[in-house]
Amino acid sequence: MKVILEFAQSVHASELSFKADHVVEDGGRYFVLGKQLLPLVQKGFFYAGTYLGKAKDGKFFPSFNLLALLAESGGRSVVLNRKAAWLFICGRDILFAGIAALRGSAKKGDNVLVLNEFGDCLGFGRAVEDLQSKAEAKEIAVKNVSDIGDFLRRER
Amino acid sequence: MSGKAFFENRYAKLGWVFEDVRPRQAIRINRTRIANCDLVERLAIAGVTTEKIPFLEYGYWVESSKVSVGATAEYLLGLYSIQDAAAQIPATLFTDLKKKLVWDTCAAPGGKTVQLSDLMENSGPIFATDVSKRRLFALSNHLERCHVSNVAVFVHDATKPLCPKLTFDRILLDVPCSGNFASDKSWFSRRTEKDVRRNAELQRALLAKSVGYLAEGGEIVYSTCSLEPEEDELNMDWAVRHLNLEIQEIDCKGEPGVSNVFGQRLDTSIENSRRIWPAETQGFFVCKLGRRRDGS
Numbered sequence: 001m002k003v004i005l006e007f008a009q010s011v012h013a014s015e016l017s018f019k020a021d022h023v024v025e026d027g028g029r030y031f032v033l034g035k036q037l038l039p040l041v042q043k044g045f046f047y048a049g050t051y052l053g054k055a056k057d058g059k060f061f062p063s064f065n066l067l068a069l070l071a072e073s074g075g076r077s078v079v080l081n082r083k084a085a086w087l088f089i090c091g092r093d094i095l096f097a098g099i100a101a102l103r104g105s106a107k108k109g110d111n112v113l114v115l116n117e118f119g120d121c122l123g124f125g126r127a128v129e130d131l132q133s134k135a136e137a138k139e140i141a142v143k144n145v146s147d148i149g150d151f152l153r154r155e156r
Numbered sequence: 157m158s159g160k161a162f163f164e165n166r167y168a169k170l171g172w173v174f175e176d177v178r179p180r181q182a183i184r185i186n187r188t189r190i191a192n193c194d195l196v197e198r199l200a201i202a203g204v205t206t207e208k209i210p211f212l213e214y215g216y217w218v219e220s221s222k223v224s225v226g227a228t229a230e231y232l233l234g235l236y237s238i239q240d241a242a243a244q245i246p247a248t249l250f251t252d253l254k255k256k257l258v259w260d261t262c263a264a265p266g267g268k269t270v271q272l273s274d275l276m277e278n279s280g281p282i283f284a285t286d287v288s289k290r291r292l293f294a295l296s297n298h299l300e301r302c303h304v305s306n307v308a309v310f311v312h313d314a315t316k317p318l319c320p321k322l323t324f325d326r327i328l329l330d331v332p333c334s335g336n337f338a339s340d341k342s343w344f345s346r347r348t349e350k351d352v353r354r355n356a357e358l359q360r361a362l363l364a365k366s367v368g369y370l371a372e373g374g375e376i377v378y379s380t381c382s383l384e385p386e387e388d389e390l391n392m393d394w395a396v397r398h399l400n401l402e403i404q405e406i407d408c409k410g411e412p413g414v415s416n417v418f419g420q421r422l423d424t425s426i427e428n429s430r431r432i433w434p435a436e437t438q439g440f441f442v443c444k445l446g447r448r449r450d451g452s
Contacts, residue, residue, distance in 0.1 A: 040308065045310055047308070068303065151297055
């Protein structure tokens with residue numbers, strides 16, 4: 001649970017919408033179980049409830065479900081224009097020109113959730129510069145760390 | 157026995173004249189994620205035009221698309237799933253799914269599992285099992301993509317005892333089957349009557365085992381994408397005669413199940429099942445079962 005809290009703090013998410021005692025860990029993978037699953041499932045499962053992410057070699061890899069929950073909790077985020085949103089899910093980094101709005105503040109090196117114009121969370125990245133700065137439009141603002149195009153890449 | 161002529165002749169005896177078909181691509185909107193009209197609008201912006209499928213509440217035909225419908229942002233966000241229109245029918249046949257305990261016995265790759273969860277609005281637990289661990293990776297990706305939260309997935313052979321011993325209000329038996337030519341162009345050259353009979357035996361084993369886990373008043377929906385009566389009507393007739401089950405009426409697309417198969421008269425309740433010959437959809441068979449109420 002510690003790794004999840006640390007990641008949530010890294011994007012300034014104010015609170016988590018699930019209880020810590022509903023989180024189960026299985027081989028480094030974390031799931032949160034709803035009250036309907038909790039009494040039935042504790043171990044031996046392949047997947048259960050909402051997948052939150054996995055910890056491996058001291059690093060935490062958040063799931064897209066967790067990222068969406070953190071975005072709903074008001075985590076630090078950039079809202080992209082349509083073209084930048086498409087490029088982001090194709091694995092590309094985000095240019096300053098592609099950012100339509102910034103929610104919260106982000107300094108160089110901060111984790112940032114990435115949203116499209118509808119408010120859907122597309123993944124997350126890491127600020128390359130202070131996002132409040134007046135940088136050149138064609139400069140990279142956010143390095144892509146993880147995007148939902150991964151669902152396609154996994155199946156290859 | 158095998159070959160196109162052999163199977164075509166069988167279909168003719170069941171009342172259908174063979175025609176080569178190309179099923180239309182269909183999607184199913186995940187209603188807990190987005191309203192129908194909102195998704196249709198977003199897809200139109202992305203260059204995908206759709207048409208409502210008249211016999212499905214959340215199903216749409218893909219009329220034209222400038223992009224792959226399996227690679228749009230909306231797809232990757234789990235706002236819809238790509239699912240043959242006929243395959244969208246079984247999950248909708250259960251009554252009152254909310255907060256029920258559901259077992260999806262042969263769940264991978266998970267299209268119907270996600271649909272069940274969507275119909276349940278993520279309420280009530282679903283146990284999703286499959287014998288193939290490899291196929292469960294696809295199921296897990298599907299669950300994560302569609303933000304499903306009420307499913308527990310286990311590697312399990314549904315012909316074997318389930319532990320812990322639970323009883324389920326709803327059981328989906330979307331069983332492994334021989335498939336059909338509409339979704340596999342090499343089907344006629346690959347399939348034999350022997351394959352069909354082997355699959356039918358496995359399906360009976362799945363039926364027999366799952367009945368033991370059906371709660372009082374529970375429902376089983378049995379479905380295949382096979383057109384072969386051994387896997388469809390003949391198995392349902394066997395279930396009625398040997399498993400103390402009765403076939404319940406359903407209201408969905410399709411023709412009544414065939415109650416006279418190659419001269420063999422079956423229980424007349426078989427006509428309550430539905431057989432969908434390939435056309436806009438792939439071939440399909442669906443039947444709803446419950447414990448016999450008259451105690452006979």
